[in-house]
Amino acid sequence: MEENKEQILIRRLLTKEEAAWKELFGTYSGNLAGVCARYVPGKDDVHDVLQNSFIKMFRSIETFEYRGSGSLKAWMMRITVNEALKHIKQHSGMTTETDLAEFPDIPNEEEPDLEEIPQAVIMKMIRSLPDGYRTVFNLFVFEKKSHKEIAGLLGIAENSSASQFHRAKGLLVQKIKEYKMSKKAQYE
Numbered sequence: 001m002e003e004n005k006e007q008i009l010i011r012r013l014l015t016k017e018e019a020a021w022k023e024l025f026g027t028y029s030g031n032l033a034g035v036c037a038r039y040v041p042g043k044d045d046v047h048d049v050l051q052n053s054f055i056k057m058f059r060s061i062e063t064f065e066y067r068g069s070g071s072l073k074a075w076m077m078r079i080t081v082n083e084a085l086k087h088i089k090q091h092s093g094m095t096t097e098t099d100l101a102e103f104p105d106i107p108n109e110e111e112p113d114l115e116e117i118p119q120a121v122i123m124k125m126i127r128s129l130p131d132g133y134r135t136v137f138n139l140f141v142f143e144k145k146s147h148k149e150i151a152g153l154l155g156i157a158e159n160s161s162a163s164q165f166h167r168a169k170g171l172l173v174q175k176i177k178e179y180k181m182s183k184k185a186q187y188e
Helices: 005-012 018-039 043-061 071-092 119-127 131-141 147-154 158-186
Strands: none
Touching: 005 018, 005 043, 005 071, 005 119, 018 043, 018 071, 018 119, 018 131, 071 131, 119 131, 119 158, 131 147, 131 158, 147 158
């Protein structure tokens, strides 16, 4: 069976070929920076997490196991998410229990219509969530983790994960409504 482009790149990475690492960075750094930005809001922090992620990839490429097309990207994303979580725990002061009284309960409503809102605006809204809410929201929505898995990753109770997700979702619904109202007001 003939090797595909991804397998050839992996073989080159395993030999620590500098050009292969530059190719890997050029191909995936933009996408991985987007992953970082979902978790850490500051540009400098995104840069730090991305850099630490690539260092971790370089040091642990021997542990990578090819499992088919896309497995390299999935491995890299897993490392990046883990590095982002490590950064949050070390730098943001995120506690194991977020002060839930800080934000009001928001009633469960129907899913908001996101079609007329640019993706960049939605991502900005997500990045503006408090650290704990943003982290749980990202892990649940983008990484498809269960609340039990999130609780284990963050060292919080499973019901805290569910509660933080619910509140994050409620805050996003509020932000979306405010955005739509401001857009509507502009055109009146």
